[in-house]
Amino acid sequence: xxxxxxxxxxxxxxxxxxxxxxxxxxxxxxxxxxxxxxxxxxxxxxxxxxxxxxxxxxxxxxxxxxxxxxxxxxxxxxxxxxxxxxxxxxxxxxxxxxxxxxxxxxxxxxxxxxxxxxxxxxxxxxxxxxxxxxxxxxxxxxxxxxxxxxxxxxxxxxxxxxxxxxxxxxxxxxxxxxxxxxxxxxxxxxxxxxxxxxxxxxxxxxxxxxxxxxxxxxxxxxxxxxxxxxxxxxxxxxxxxxxxxxxxxxxxxxxxxxxxxxxxxxxxxxxxxxxxxxxxxxxxxxxxxxxxxxxxxxxxxxxxxxxxxxxxxxxxxxxxxxxxxxxxxxxxxxxxxxxxxxxxxxxxxxxxxxxxxxxxxxxxxxxxxxxxxxxxxxxxxxxxxxxxxxxxxxxxxxxxxxxxxxxxxxxxxxxxxxxxxxxxxxxxxxxxxxxxxxxxxxxx
Numbered sequence: 351x352x353x354x355x356x357x358x359x360x361x362x363x364x365x366x367x368x369x370x371x372x373x374x375x376x377x378x379x380x381x382x383x384x385x386x387x388x389x390x391x392x393x394x395x396x397x398x399x400x401x402x403x404x405x406x407x408x409x410x411x412x413x414x415x416x417x418x419x420x421x422x423x424x425x426x427x428x429x430x431x432x433x434x435x436x437x438x439x440x441x442x443x444x445x446x447x448x449x450x451x452x453x454x455x456x457x458x459x460x461x462x463x464x465x466x467x468x469x470x471x472x473x474x475x476x477x478x479x480x481x482x483x484x485x486x487x488x489x490x491x492x493x494x495x496x497x498x499x500x501x502x503x504x505x506x507x508x509x510x511x512x513x514x515x516x517x518x519x520x521x522x523x524x525x526x527x528x529x530x531x532x533x534x535x536x537x538x539x540x541x542x543x544x545x546x547x548x549x550x551x552x553x554x555x556x557x558x559x560x561x562x563x564x565x566x567x568x569x570x571x572x573x574x575x576x577x578x579x580x581x582x583x584x585x586x587x588x589x590x591x592x593x594x595x596x597x598x599x600x601x602x603x604x605x606x607x608x609x610x611x612x613x614x615x616x617x618x619x620x621x622x623x624x625x626x627x628x629x630x631x632x633x634x635x636x637x638x639x640x641x642x643x644x645x646x647x648x649x650x651x652x653x654x655x656x657x658x659x660x661x662x663x664x665x666x667x668x669x670x671x672x673x674x675x676x677x678x679x680x681x682x683x684x685x686x687x688x689x690x691x692x693x694x695x696x697x698x699x700x701x702x703x704x705x706x707x708x709x710x711x712x713x714x715x716x717x718x719x720x721x722x723x724x725x726x727x728x729x730x731x732x733x734x735x736x737x738x739x740x741x742x743x744x745x746x747x748x749x750x751x752x753x754x755x756x757x758x759x760x761x762x763x764x765x766x767x768x769x770x771x772x773x774x775x776x777x778x779x780x781x782x783x784x785x786x787x788x789x790x791x792x793x794x
Contacts (some may be wrong), residue, residue: 356420358771359645361677365729367749375766378630378665380776383623385604392608393436396595400595400611401619406437406593410444410516415452417514420482420652421521423467428522429604431473433595436614438476452510453482459538459548459708462486467598476568483510487545499584503551506544507589519594519613523620525570525628527660528555528712529579534617535586543585546593549707551585554578558777560701563719564712570660570777573621573627574727586613598623601772631781635667637765638756639724641773642675648774649676651688654738656713656730660718665768671725671756674743674773681734690714718742727752729794 352371354472357364387393389561397406410416418437418502420430432725434453441451453472455463462484469477476482485508494512496505508728512518519541531702540548547687554577555568567576601604604793609620643649643663655676662672682688687710696718703711719725721742727733728743729752746752755764770776 354619354638356768356769358675359638359649360675360729361646361649361679361793364645365675365749367766370764372765373767374769375634375636376632376665376768377774378632378768378770378776378778380628380630380772381458381626382790382793383600383606383627385600385602385606386608389432390436391604392605393433393595393610394440395607395771396610397440398492399406400593401616402612403616404607405612406518407440407444409592410446412445412447413450414446414515415450416446416516416518417457417511418451418518419511419520419541420453420454420471421537421541422455422460422744423463424430424460425522426471427599429605429688430471430520431476433520433597434472434476437520437595440481448480451480453480454508454510454542455482456537456541457482457485457487458543459487459545464503484639484728485542487540487548487788490544490546496588499581501581501584501788502545503581503585504548504589505585506749507538511542513588515788517589518590518594519591519595522597523609523616523617524599524775525661526553527570527657527716528568528572529582529619530569530573530576531621533614533620534594535582538586538589538591538678539582543690547585547665547694551578551581551708552707552712553704554581555712556700556704556707561697561699562706564716570664571625574752577708583614584620593667595609598627600627601775623783629777629779632665632768633782635670636745636768637667637670637760637762638672638673638767639666639670639770640767641770643774646677646774651680651683651687652676652678652717652734652741653684653710653713653769654774656717658770659717659726661773661775661777662770663720663723664780666724667760668723669760670763670765671727671759672720673746673747673749673752673756674726674728676728676730678730678734681730684710686710687714688737689736714741723757727755727759763786
């Protein structure tokens, strides 16, 4: 009986373990994609030859008031500090003076960003040259009401965006386990929308009635039929952004693609690259899935680990077991997140989430639901055991302990095991007929 050794990232280090070769079913990894080396040149080319839009400089007039969205510090991986200088050069070529440009840090429902964080996101030079301000979703006096979507969401947005002659969205596209993909319309909602608009829209990520849990249509890679996404598209349609610049990262976090132009079609082209890199077709489900969040900083806390848990759930049989490798040295961050595990019952948790929807609450709820499909076991620091149990998982301090628990849970003498070393990014797509990707990806 042959053995194979595996090394999975865990915090700043790794965990090592061996498995019987005949039990190894799949090793799921994203596609290698080379990084763009001439970033400024690639950005210039994207601005000059955009998708379904005139070049950016042809859209602008010297008298225009221009609002540019930049995602907040929780999305610093997007590296807009590398994009904005070239973007500003193009705006200058159109004759727009810098005093008519405002960069809006689109925090959505998150906390406001500090000056130091703004400089990290945009670059010190950009912060010196133009006005850079936080969007405050709770400052309702500075919101402008635009109307209601077909689903009844009341749409109010930041006054700066509402009064701008031109709106340029920037951001990044990865899988998002509520609305299919990040990027695109998310700069508008939750980006610079009011807190009331955000809460009304995000409630579509839940089932219709109390007790039904999350909406099964809200998931990674899924847009068609995803009510939350479709409502977002309507909200962004009220705004009609003039131009978009979105990036797609490779597995190392470097730019793999730059997509500029029409706010719908340029974003859709970017989602196709996300599918190509991170959507991994699998022929069947496994008895046991072993998934690493990818080490620091992806496993810095339980909140971030939710992405890995959700992705792993697509690869395991119902009633099987999932081992999550995640150190979580800051397991109690962000402060709101652990509070969602304090309710006396599942129904009480769901009721609270419906009454005051927040993203940390949604992540907590999704983690709890993961444990309904399979037994989730987390290899983590011993001091994290209490919160891990509250999240509907079993804690383990070693991989050997986790494997023993997993084998007992799946009740199979010789379980099929799937490995996911890049669990936070890779999405398993079940394709027994080779057509499964069409079930997830939509261009609408």
